[in-house]
Amino acid sequence: MEKRNERQVILFPLPLQGCINPILQLAKILFSRGFSITIIHTRFNAPESSNHPLFTFLQIPDGLSETETQSRDVLLQLTLLNNNCENPFRECLAKLIKPNSDSGTEEGRISCLIDDSGWVFTQDVAESFSLPRFVLCAYKFSFFLGHLLVPQLRREGFLPFPDSEAEDLVPVFPPLRKKDLSRIMGTTAQSEPLDSYLHKILETTKPASGLIVMSCEELDQDSLATSNKVFTFPIFPIGPSHIHDVPASSSSLFEPDQSCIPWLDKHETRSVIYVSLGSIVTLSESEFLEIACGLRNTNQSFLWVVRPGSVHGKDWIESLPLGFMESLEGKGKIVRWAPQLDVLAHKATGGFLTHNGWNSTLESICEGVPMICLPFVWDQLLNARFITDVWRIGIHLEGRIERREIERAVIRLMAELEGEEIQERIQVLKDEDLCIIWIESFNGEE
Structure with missing residues (x-):
């Protein structure tokens, strides 16, 4: 110093x-x-x-x-x-x-x-x-x-x-x-x-x-x-x-759940989709359930941040169907808040379903993590367009919070050739002198 x-x-x-x-x-x-x-x-x-x-x-x-x-x-x-x-x-x-x-x-x-x-x-x-x-x-x-x-x-x-x-x-x-x-x-x-x-x-x-x-x-x-x-x-x-x-x-204004990191340690390289919609976005109960079912249907491991109070009328995740977490067989983890920089830097993180706030966007680029874009308000909408239309380092959901759309986007990013090409492009951008x-x-x- x-x-x-x-x-x-x-x-x-x-x-x-x-x-x-x-x-x-x-x-x-x-x-x-x-x-x-x-x-x-x-x-x-x-x-x-x-x-x-x-x-x-x-x-x-x-x-x-x-x-x-x-x-x-x-x-x-x-x-x-x-x-x-x-x-x-x-x-x-x-x-x-x-x-x-x-x-x-x-x-x-x-x-x-x-x-x-x-x-x-x-x-x-x-x-x-x-x-x-x-x-x-x-x-x-x-x-x-x-x-x-x-x-x-x-x-x-x-x-x-x-x-x-x-x-x-x-x-x-x-x-x-x-x-x-x-x-x-x-x-x-x-x-x-x-x-x-x-x-x-x-x-x-x-x-x-x-x-x-x-x-x-x-x-x-x-x-x-x-x-x-x-x-x-x-x-x-x-x-x-x-x-x-x-x-x-x-x-952070919220206390991160540090158990995310040992959980990620148990997963293979780029095998986990990280989901976080930031500190302000709120969802209806039906939107929350569509995301939950979409993630489950991918059969892909996921780490999902659900901020308390972010689902209208609910304290946290009590809307999930009975037996939902058990049905994942350990492939899903839901936390109230995550140490995001550590999560994005972890080798197991292969994609980021994000609201595209500028901080989250920069952090994802700097760690070379491609994105699925679900912007809601303000600058998030422009950031998402740059990600998908200009830099071509992500997939845009176009506001469709539907289980099949979410399932398809995750599979495209995490398991198909399109995702590999996106990964190559974000790696090039990451390596620029930012x-x-x-x-x-x-x-x-x-």
Whole structure:
């Protein structure tokens, strides 16, 4: 570990699992380069500070009620958090800055603030303290640029479209299809708050000191090349942050079931399909049963993450038919949460049925694990199109949660020539130089 350079970086994660992971991984990279790390975070979905004993964690109130924390309306949660957190954040930052300014020394001086693009008040706060702000983009960069066009597309009457055009590409948002775009843009009732929020993201990102992107040239070449049409500041594509040589520690909001690994140890190379739909996706009971029956019918070994409460109206897996697990004869294991990086890196894992969040997508590529794509919302839809239509390293279920479709996709990936060809292509992509280090020259100043 390098010596502390007595410079401090403040990081402020958005309290969603997909946003907490990359910002804590970035914190570990910065710490390994000598920076002191302070994490300001909300009470809602607070990261586990004991997993990061070398960081300073400061919690601020977020004003969310118990009902609001349980809401499935993520846009509502983000709106409330932005409304409620500005003053507590400002007060917390002021307490950190004042002792350093009073001392008049370099020791402990704050280099910059790094926060998620979903915080839309932090630019004004940073400017009030003359503090450089760097924005972390937790999405694939092409999605980040594209999703800012949603208000414009809505104004131009891009939706609705005839059924005959559902498979057509969206010219300004490739390789997205029109049917995908309709899911991203949401319902008419959601249009005004979503468009307003996206406009604020754009307007509060433009004045920042830079944008840190969890991607690289190999995965985002076109969008990185054209980014100067939107932003005038530097963009730092640092690659998949989890593969940097830094000490491992968990940033999961859920407790992983470590019994996954000895279970995988008993299986042959690339013989297990790993199934996880992330930290937000919820299923109806019928969808849950279709996945269960589809996996069972493959006669393929599977490790399935079923998050408690992820099936509507159920605590966990009590909807499974009587004798279901016994009928698998040891070929299936269901857990509440898994140590995903370890699972994907395990030699027994041969495929990943995923919701295609950007973190999961990057982790799968970096471990050379081909994917079956079942995207539900937001950037997952674009990520899945890149996986299947551009990089050709997976199979798309096209939203069909049906046992025969799932059975067929798993068999195609795990037991047929098509799967071998997909495996070869993802291995080529894995072997690309996906890691672009910028920290060595980073000093957090304009």
